[in-house]
Amino acid sequence: MNILSGVFIALASLRGHKLRTFLTLLGNIVGTMSVIAVVSLIYGADHYVSEVVLDEGTDVFTISRINELQFLTDFDAFLESLKNPRLTLEDRDFLQERMTTARAVAAMASTSADLRARGHDFDGVAVRGVTAEVSSMEDLPLESGRHLVDEDLRAARQVVVLGHEVATELFPRRADPVGQEVRLGGRHFRIVGVVAKRGTVGGENRDQFALVPLTAWQKVFGSRSSLDIKVQAMDLDRLQEAQDEATFLMRMRHRLRPLARDDFVVKTSDQMLDIWGGISSAIYQALVPLVGISLIVGGIVLMNIMLVSVTERTREVGVRKALGARRSGIMWQFLIEAVTLSVVGGLVGILTGFLLAWGISLASPLPFALAGWSVLLGLGTTFLIGAVFGTYPAWKAAGLDPVEALRHE
Numbered sequence: 001m002n003i004l005s006g007v008f009i010a011l012a013s014l015r016g017h018k019l020r021t022f023l024t025l026l027g028n029i030v031g032t033m034s035v036i037a038v039v040s041l042i043y044g045a046d047h048y049v050s051e052v053v054l055d056e057g058t059d060v061f062t063i064s065r066i067n068e069l070q071f072l073t074d075f076d077a078f079l080e081s082l083k084n085p086r087l088t089l090e091d092r093d094f095l096q097e098r099m100t101t102a103r104a105v106a107a108m109a110s111t112s113a114d115l116r117a118r119g120h121d122f123d124g125v126a127v128r129g130v131t132a133e134v135s136s137m138e139d140l141p142l143e144s145g146r147h148l149v150d151e152d153l154r155a156a157r158q159v160v161v162l163g164h165e166v167a168t169e170l171f172p173r174r175a176d177p178v179g180q181e182v183r184l185g186g187r188h189f190r191i192v193g194v195v196a197k198r199g200t201v202g203g204e205n206r207d208q209f210a211l212v213p214l215t216a217w218q219k220v221f222g223s224r225s226s227l228d229i230k231v232q233a234m235d236l237d238r239l240q241e242a243q244d245e246a247t248f249l250m251r252m253r254h255r256l257r258p259l260a261r262d263d264f265v266v267k268t269s270d271q272m273l274d275i276w277g278g279i280s281s282a283i284y285q286a287l288v289p290l291v292g293i294s295l296i297v298g299g300i301v302l303m304n305i306m307l308v309s310v311t312e313r314t315r316e317v318g319v320r321k322a323l324g325a326r327r328s329g330i331m332w333q334f335l336i337e338a339v340t341l342s343v344v345g346g347l348v349g350i351l352t353g354f355l356l357a358w359g360i361s362l363a364s365p366l367p368f369a370l371a372g373w374s375v376l377l378g379l380g381t382t383f384l385i386g387a388v389f390g391t392y393p394a395w396k397a398a399g400l401d402p403v404e405a406l407r408h409e
Helices: 003-016 018-056 075-081 089-098 150-154 164-170 214-221 236-253 269-312 314-322 327-363 372-398 402-406
Strands: 060-064 102-117 120-130 142-145 159-162 181-184 187-195 209-213 228-233 265-268
Touching (some): 018 269, 018 372, 060 236, 089 102, 089 236, 102 164, 102 214, 102 236, 120 164, 120 214, 150 214, 159 164, 159 181, 164 187, 181 209, 187 214, 269 327, 269 372
Parallel strands (some): 159 187
Antiparallel strands (some): 060 265, 102 120, 102 181, 102 228, 159 209, 181 187
C-alpha cells in the first residue's frame, strides 16, 4: 500500500466516526494549541524587548530611583530601593557638566493624561516630560515641525511634540497641525512638531504619545516625581567606562560614604535582555513537561482507538491477507492511519493556537508574533506521536491469522 492510499483510508475513517475522531484527537489538539499559543506570545515578547532596546540604543543606560526588574529577581533589594531619594533635574545637570565619557545626558518623567483640541479628545496618552537630548537618543523621526530644544526647557514653554496617531485623531482635517493648540492638564500647549508614523511593535502602539519640556511637565503634574536619567556613552566600547563614571559622580552628588550602598540603580539594555532571557527560558522549560503530558495522554488515547479499530476491522484484515496482502502492507496501512490522525490533530491545534494567541494579544497588552519554527515543531511532534503510539496497533493488525480473522464476526 502506498502512502497516498493509506491517507485516503485514514480520512475516510475520520469522516465515518466524527465524534470518536474528535475525542481521539483532543489531546493532540490541546497540547499543540498550548505550545503554539505560548510560543507565539513569548516570541512576540522577545521581539518587543529587542525592539525597545534597539529603539533606545545599546549605548544608552538609565539611572533610576528603583529598578522595577528587581521585583522579579531580588525582591529584598527592590524593597530596599524604595527608600532611595528621588532623582532630580539637578542630578542630571550635575552629570551633564562633569561627565567626560558621555555624548548626552537626558532626564525624563512620564504619566498618562487626556488631550483635547477643537472638540476632539484623546484619552490615556503617554505624556512624557523630557529634556532636549531625548530626541537624539531615541528613534523619533519628524513628519513636520521641530523637536524640543534647550530654550523650551529653560523657559518652561508650554509646547508639545505629538505622536502621529495623536495628531491625526485630534486634527483629522489638518494635514499639518503644527502651530495649533491642545489642552493638557488645564493648560494650553502649542504644537511645535509631529513625529512620523512608527507603527506597532509587540502589541505596543508607538504613535500614541506627547513630549513636553520637563519643566513644563513638572508645572502641570508636580515636581515630586523621581526622574529617570538617561546617559548615552561616547561610543559602545566606552559604555562600561561611562557607567562607572556616572556611578562615581552620583555617589559624589549624594555624598555617600565609601562602603555605603548606592541609593540609585543603573539599568542597561543587557540587564533587561538577560532578565527577560531568563524568564522566557524558565517558561519554555516549564512548558515542555506540561505539554508533554498532554501529548502523551493524547498518544495513549490514539493507541487505544487504533486498537479498537483493529478489532472492528479484523474481518477486513483477514480478507486482505487471503487475497495476498503482505504483513508489511497491513502494518503500513494502520501506521499511516495513526500518523494521519495525529497530524490532523496537530494541524487543528496549530491553527487554534495561533487564533488563541492572536485573541489574547487583542484583549491584553501581551504582544504576539508568528514563529515559523513552532509550526515545524508542532507538526514534527504530532507526527512522532502518531508513529510511536500507532506502531503497536499496526503490528497487532499485521500479526492477525487470516483464517481466524475471516471467521471473526
